[in-house]
Amino acid sequence: MFKAPMALIMAMAVSVCSGSVNAEERVRSLQVGKLTVGQGQPAIIVSTSGEDETKVLQEAEQVARTQEADILELRVDKLVFATDAAKVTALGQAVRKRLNGKPLLLTFRTKPEGGEKAPDDAAYTELYQQWLEAGFADLIDIEMRIGEAEVRKLIDFAHQHRVATIVSYHDFNGTPSNEAMLQRLEQQAQYGADVLKLAVMPKTPEDVNRLTSITWQMRQRSDRPLLTMAMGGQGTVTRLSGEIYGSNLTFGSMGSASAPGQIDVKVLHQTMAALHKANSPSQ
Helix, strand or coil: CCCCCCHHHHHHHHHHHCCCCCEEEEEEEEEEECCEEEECCCCCEEECCCCHHHHHHHHHHHHCCCCCEEEEEEEEHHHHCCCCCCCHHHHHHHHHHHCCCCCCEECCCHHHHHHHCCCCCCCCHHHHHHHHHHHCCCCCEHHHCHHHHHHHHHHHHHHHHCCEEEEEEEEECCCCCHHHHHHHHHHHHHCCCCEEEEEEECHHHHHHHHHHHHHHHHHHHHCEEEEEEEECCHHHHHHHHHHHHCCEEEEEEECCCCCCCHHHHHHHHHHHHHHHHCCCCCC
């Protein structure tokens, strides 16, 4: 779990926020269930890590009780029955009931993007379509690697079922060029995604700076909510300071982290609150 003295947190808040322009004014808000994404502090997503129904339902109940957690991500790929559409549907419906109105993000993270399973693209698309028809998700994550035609197909299908979409790209090996990162985010917007997601692995502090710079550049070009992060220890600051650069969602952990560099949800919320206060016009 990430820990930092409050004095250090506040010093970072002042340093990061000094001279910044409020990115919130540039965002078109997205309503996901009862949650409004794109205004104020970034929404915090907590991912499940359980492999069976019992563990996942316990995690859902914990998220429902935790004020700092805004969205539960059901990581289907971690389940032992991940490709059993009927079992996942039954679990998803049970999870939804336990969330007390908090949004449910449905994600099948594949091995090429850091996940646990490797269905072919046709199976991946078919599973998502079945779950969308079942109607238990508020938001789904679609990997842009499956190609424009399939991404657009899933986005349209999701929207027909009144489900919002994240289109995502992950690079666990490094940080692409500035041009490549910006191009991927712009493609996601062109496909019609409701939220644009980019996660990269920095090798140096300069890689972290490039990720935040690209986030801000994309904020000037698009009014859609962004979810960007540099992973690992060096990238931790990007999970904290997204509000400053234009990223509107972030991931926190409750127990096992779903990606390298995640921070305990309570510490994350406290730190972002300090940054938000430091960045408010009255400060």
